[in-house]
Amino acid sequence: MIKNILICGIGGQGQLTLAKLLGEASLRCRKNVVIAETRGLSQRGGSVAVYVRIGDEVYAPLFEKANIMLALELIEAVRNIGFVARDTLAIVNNDIIKPNIPSVNVPPKEKLIEALRKATSNLFLVNATYEALRIGSPKSLNMVILGFLTGLNALASIGVNREHIIQAFRSSKYYRFRENVEAFKVGERLAKNIN
Amino acid sequence: MHKLMLPEGTKVLMLGNEAIARGALESGVGFASAYPGTPSSEIIESLFEVAKEVGIYVEWSVNEKVAYEAAYAAALSGVRSLVAMKHVGLNVASDPLMTSAYIGAEAGFVIVTADDPNMHSSQNEQDNRWYWLHAYIPVFEPSTPQEAKDLTVFLYDFSEKHKHPVILRSVTRISHTHSVVTLGRIVKPKTKGFFVKKPKERVAVPQYAREMKKKLLVKWRNICNDIEKNPFDKVINSGIKNIIIASGIGFSYVYELLKTYNVLDKFTIIKLSSAVPIPRKTILNELNNAKKVLIVEEGDPVVEYQVKAIVAEEKIGLEIYGKNVIEPMGELSLSKVAKGVKKAFNIEIATLAQDVQEDVLGEIPSRPPTLCSGCPYRSLYYALKLTLAKLKVKAVFSGDIGCYTLGVNRPFEMHDIVVDMGASIGLANGFSHVLDEKTLTIAFIGDSTFYHAGVPPLLNAVVNNAPFLTVVFDNETTAMTGFQPHPGSDKPTSSLNVNVKVPIENIARALGITETYVVDPYNIGETRAILERLIKYVINKRKPAVLIARRPCVLYKPPLKHGVVIIEEAECIKCRLCYDFFSCPAIVNRDDGVAEIVKSLCIDCGACVEVCPTRAIKVVRK
Numbered sequence: 120m121i122k123n124i125l126i127c128g129i130g131g132q133g134q135l136t137l138a139k140l141l142g143e144a145s146l147r148c149r150k151n152v153v154i155a156e157t158r159g160l161s162q163r164g165g166s167v168a169v170y171v172r173i174g175d176e177v178y179a180p181l182f183e184k185a186n187i188m189l190a191l192e193l194i195e196a197v198r199n200i201g202f203v204a205r206d207t208l209a210i211v212n213n214d215i216i217k218p219n220i221p222s223v224n225v226p227p228k229e230k231l232i233e234a235l236r237k238a239t240s241n242l243f244l245v246n247a248t249y250e251a252l253r254i255g256s257p258k259s260l261n262m263v264i265l266g267f268l269t270g271l272n273a274l275a276s277i278g279v280n281r282e283h284i285i286q287a288f289r290s291s292k293y294y295r296f297r298e299n300v301e302a303f304k305v306g307e308r309l310a311k312n313i314n
Numbered sequence: 315m316h317k318l319m320l321p322e323g324t325k326v327l328m329l330g331n332e333a334i335a336r337g338a339l340e341s342g343v344g345f346a347s348a349y350p351g352t353p354s355s356e357i358i359e360s361l362f363e364v365a366k367e368v369g370i371y372v373e374w375s376v377n378e379k380v381a382y383e384a385a386y387a388a389a390l391s392g393v394r395s396l397v398a399m400k401h402v403g404l405n406v407a408s409d410p411l412m413t414s415a416y417i418g419a420e421a422g423f424v425i426v427t428a429d430d431p432n433m434h435s436s437q438n439e440q441d442n443r444w445y446w447l448h449a450y451i452p453v454f455e456p457s458t459p460q461e462a463k464d465l466t467v468f469l470y471d472f473s474e475k476h477k478h479p480v481i482l483r484s485v486t487r488i489s490h491t492h493s494v495v496t497l498g499r500i501v502k503p504k505t506k507g508f509f510v511k512k513p514k515e516r517v518a519v520p521q522y523a524r525e526m527k528k529k530l531l532v533k534w535r536n537i538c539n540d541i542e543k544n545p546f547d548k549v550i551n552s553g554i555k556n557i558i559i560a561s562g563i564g565f566s567y568v569y570e571l572l573k574t575y576n577v578l579d580k581f582t583i584i585k586l587s588s589a590v591p592i593p594r595k596t597i598l599n600e601l602n603n604a605k606k607v608l609i610v611e612e613g614d615p616v617v618e619y620q621v622k623a624i625v626a627e628e629k630i631g632l633e634i635y636g637k638n639v640i641e642p643m644g645e646l647s648l649s650k651v652a653k654g655v656k657k658a659f660n661i662e663i664a665t666l667a668q669d670v671q672e673d674v675l676g677e678i679p680s681r682p683p684t685l686c687s688g689c690p691y692r693s694l695y696y697a698l699k700l701t702l703a704k705l706k707v708k709a710v711f712s713g714d715i716g717c718y719t720l721g722v723n724r725p726f727e728m729h730d731i732v733v734d735m736g737a738s739i740g741l742a743n744g745f746s747h748v749l750d751e752k753t754l755t756i757a758f759i760g761d762s763t764f765y766h767a768g769v770p771p772l773l774n775a776v777v778n779n780a781p782f783l784t785v786v787f788d789n790e791t792t793a794m795t796g797f798q799p800h801p802g803s804d805k806p807t808s809s810l811n812v813n814v815k816v817p818i819e820n821i822a823r824a825l826g827i828t829e830t831y832v833v834d835p836y837n838i839g840e841t842r843a844i845l846e847r848l849i850k851y852v853i854n855k856r857k858p859a860v861l862i863a864r865r866p867c868v869l870y871k872p873p874l875k876h877g878v879v880i881i882e883e884a885e886c887i888k889c890r891l892c893y894d895f896f897s898c899p900a901i902v903n904r905d906d907g908v909a910e911i912v913k914s915l916c917i918d919c920g921a922c923v924e925v926c927p928t929r930a931i932k933v934v935r936k
Contacts, residue, residue, distance in 0.1 A: 130683060142327045142492055152327065154492040159352030159435030160794055163717060164899055165683030178458070178570035180487040180563070181647050198678050216912070217902050219684040221725045221894040226677045248914050257914035 121174035122277050123182040127199045128191030129216055130162040133261035134169045136293060137189060140265060141274075143287035145173045148278050155180035164219060166195055173277055187273060189264050191247070192216050193231045203238040210267055211235065212260060214248040243267065243313070250305045256298030266306020271313075318364045320497055328495040330459040330488040331356035334426060337466025338396045339368060341422065342501035345388035346372045347381040349766060350795035351400030352435035353489040354428035358398055359796065365809035370503050373808035374798050377735070377766040382407035382425070386414055386479075389423035390516070391507030394470055398426040401442045402734065406767070408445070411479075413518050415450045416526040418477045418533070421507070422470035425451075428484045431612050432644045435794075437715065437732060439644070441613035443483055446590040450534050452541065453481040453590040455562030459493045465546055465587055467498065472544075476537055483589060485612055487563055487645060538591045546587035549596060554582040555605040556659050559597070561586040561617045564610035567651045575663050592620045601630055608658040609636040612646050633658075682723055687900040688873060688919035690865035691718045691787050694835035695726040696896050696925065698756075698785070701845040707853070709754040710745055714738035714768075716760035717794045717867075718787040725897045729758065736767025739784055743774050746782040754853060755782035762792040762800040764818055769825075772858070776826050781856040783848055786818055789867035797870045822860040829859035836865055836873075838924045873919040877933040881909050885930035896925045 124141065126134045138154045145152040155170040170181055184204055190196030190211040203209060217225055235242050247263035268274070269284045293299050318336050320326055328336070335357050338346065348358035358372060365372040371388075375381035378399040385397035399407060404427045411425070427445075430436040443453045454469060456462040466482060473480045514522050541547075558581050560568040565585045572578040582600055586592060589611070601607060601624065609618040618636035625632060635658035640650055652663045685692045702709055713719060713729035714737060722729035731741060742757040749755060759768050764786055772784065792798040799805035801816045822830040829851050833841045841863065848859040866873075881901075888907035892898070900916035901909055909930070920933045 129681065131686070139327070139492065146325065146327050146494060151494055152492070154327075155487050156329075156490045156492065157434060158490050158796075160683050160717075160719075163683040163686060163720070163794070164681075166681045176573070177493075178566040178573075179648055180491045180566065181645070183647065183649050194678060194681070198675070198681075200675070214914075216899075216915070218679045218681040219897060219899040220679065220682075220723070221897060223679050224677075225679060230677075252913055260914070 120277055121172055121177055122186045122274060123184060124171040124173070124187040124189065125185040125199060125202045126169040126171060126189045127195045128167060129195060130165050130167045132191040133258065134167050134191065137261045137265055138169045138171050140284065140287050140291060140293070141171055141173070143291065144283040145279050147283045147286055150277065150279065151175060151177045153177045153180050166198060168199060173274070173279065187268070189268065191261060191264065193228065194218070194225065197231050197234050200234060200238050203235070205240055207239045207241060208273055209235060209239050209242045210264055211242065211244055212247040212264060213244040245306070245309060247306070251302055254298050254301050254305070256296070256302065259298045259302035262293070262299045262302035263306040266303035267310045269303070270307035270310025316364050316367070318360050319367060319500070322497055322499040324497045325494050326497060327492050328459055329356055330462050330484060330491050331428070332360045333459040333463035333495050334466050334482065334484065335360045336495070336497060337463040338424070339500045340463070340467050340498045341470035342394055342503045343396050343470070344370050344393040344503045344505035345385055345395040346370065346397070347375045347385045348398040349375055349378045349381050349403060350792050350798040351403050352795055353430055353486045354398045354400045354403070354426065355795045355798065356489070357426060359798065362809060368500070368503060370505055371809055374800070376801060378403035378407040379410060382410045386410060386419070386423060388507065389419040389421050391509045392420045393504055393507040394422040396424050396426065398428070400436065401427055401429040401440050402436060402438065403427070404442050404445060406735065411445065411451070412449050414479050416518055416523060416530055417516055419473060419479055420477065422473040423479045424466060424469050424473060424482055425479055426482045426484060428486070428489045429613065430486050432486070434486055437734065439613070441616060442481070443589045443616040444614065445481060450530055451479050451481050452537050452588070453483050454587050455483045455589045456488055456587060457563055457565040457585070459488060459491055460495045461546060461587065462488055463495055463498070468546065476533060476540070478533060478537065483562070485563055538594065541588045541591055542593045542595050544588045544593065547593050547596065548585045549600060550583040550585065551579060552582055552600060553603065554580070555603065556580060557582045557584060557600055557604045557607040558655070559584045559586060559607060559609045559617060559621060561589050561609070561611040563612050564646060567646050567648055568610050571648055571651050571655065571663070577661070577663070580661070586617065589617060590620065592617055594624060597621065598624060598628060601625065601632060604632055606633045606635065606658060608639070608654060609634070610640060610646070610651055610654065614642060683720060684723065684899055685717065685720050686868055687898055687915050688868040688917045688921055689717070690789060690835045690863065690868070690921070691721070692896065692898060693838055693921050694785070694787065694841065694863045695721050695728055697835065697838045697841040698845055699726060699728065701842045701849065705846065705849060707754050707849060708752060709756050710749060712738045712741045712745060712755060712757045714759045714763050716763055716787065718758055718760055721758070725895050735763055736771060739768050739771035739775065742782040742784070743771055743778065743780045746780045754849060757782055757784045759784065759786055761786060761788040761790065761802050761818060765801050769821060772822065773825050775858045779856070780858055781852050782858055783852050784858065784860045786860065786862040788818060788862050788864040789870065790864065791867055791870045793867040793870060797867070818862050827858055827860050829857070830862070831860070832862045832864055834865050835863040836921050868917060868919065872917060875918045876920065877918065877935045879911055879916055879918045879920055879922070879931065879933055881911055882930045882932060883908055885928050887928055889927060891927065892922055892925050892931065896922060898922055
């Protein structure tokens, strides 16, 4: 079995970090993992998608259908709706960042959420930006999302458990920042409050 | 411990580029050089980080040609060397590339080209495997990061055996893919060599070069024979009438697809890492009994043309499919390959169709990359736009390659042409002579790009009196590719760890451009004043002038904070200047037109303060 995880958002929101921590967690339980990244020019505030594949046998770096979507921004979640199937677990940061184009028209939030609800029956909106700002570290919003995913124990079906993710997080440089740890915990708590 | 230094046998999550770097260490590489470029930069970046510990020489050269020549000299002196670049970088280095094939190498010499299909971060998607045709240099391509490492090790031996350069062609989805790599043993590097003088084999003057070419043709035949033994080429299920030849990353897609749909046993799969030359005998052996063959490769039909040549020469009757069923543009994907397999072999493979809700996507605004919050380039564009408007000067903006290319987008729309590195000044040498005198030519070039290819065209402008303004966007680092040092930055450019700075203004003045000024673009008023002076100078005196706008990239060195940036709602007159004309991502408009700071994006740099006519934007102490 392979889990295809699409991490999307805006360049600079920390998609690569999220992907790397998931990769390290998977390596800890001897899974194969392939992460196709976006670097360079496209990282500068543009749409970014990172493809993470975890399983016993993984070859191709790209995929067409995601089992899990981690979206760090609402417009970007909808932009990648083609990857979402009825049973895709979509964890979406409940925040809109306007594209940096003068007089840009952005669809209303309700419409974006409605489109996501139509695509999957498994949608979770997380106030990650809000929580990260409350902690005083807007950059930690990716850790709220990672915490949320961990709180749902969403990778357990392929053997990647909470402990693996936490071990990977602890041995990374990101753990050194108190705000990241706090953001991760907030994310976990939000997920547990749902169940 | 650095990831690149972990012991033999360790399984580690590695970027394809890091895997290539590790492969070089496992081959005892002693010299490595590059000019940064996506998607190749992390090869030298990671080698740079461990250079001292391993005791090897690593440098960021000023451009790919110099990087190539430096690494080549090491290989000629018996030191194994590596040179890395993005695909278009090899164009810059193509001059030494061609003749190095005539001369050959003493120690292993691996040229890494990281191609960028789909142009994620490039001006074109050229397939560098074609270089073989021109240069008589074999090209190899890996299918995974693990193979990228192992193939690198093999290539050092192969190169040394044939005393010939070799090209390792990576692509974005290898170079920028993390996956699990099992490490081999790091070999003690040889870092000092000896140059044997043998002019008949080393000095490419006509009387010697003709002999060299004769030998090169013999060498190429030997390489064609030896390629049959490449352990990274494999035949799976030999003898089936339907064949798929999958080169490089193409194999990863083909193998997973056939496995997923349980049809692996219906095909003979020829997996290639030898992209050029392909192993003729091995392939011929399978083609002789086959009915159909499909070639899967990322990029142009490079393997396909070679297969077609074999089929034509051997007069084999068989159907050949390739780019006629798999679109040559962009990257491969599972569904793209699935469609190709379906069409070529008429078999049922469910394609992974995407049922996208078109009505939703129709409304989604695109999100191109943009200058970051607080980027000094934004202030510079803003100041220039105002200055040109004030002076009522029409201008042609000759652009270049770097973050500042994003000036092509709204609101600035100040890039009229982009071709290649350094072309801004090169093209300005022509524009300024042929456009009418009322049209000002302005060349935009970044700091790293200036050092890379901006100096010769600027010299050309001086000696030929080309009247244009060069504006250097100097953020003291090679920002777009990940902050690599260059001759103007305050970090050493090589593992020798000495920092010699050559500021751009010194070069411009040394070239004889008396009107050379340096400004801080955050100071919009002063920048406008100097721009005005220089524009008038170029128009009236018909001579070149240079403005260097210097302030560090905010991602590289965040600006000092003097407080928190706020917008006083009552003082905002909804003039739209800050969000529609200055356009920092951290300033947006509310529905009623009042400007608002996006807290999660604002870096409190205060660059926007000067933009507000009523000073409603303020920096307040926390």
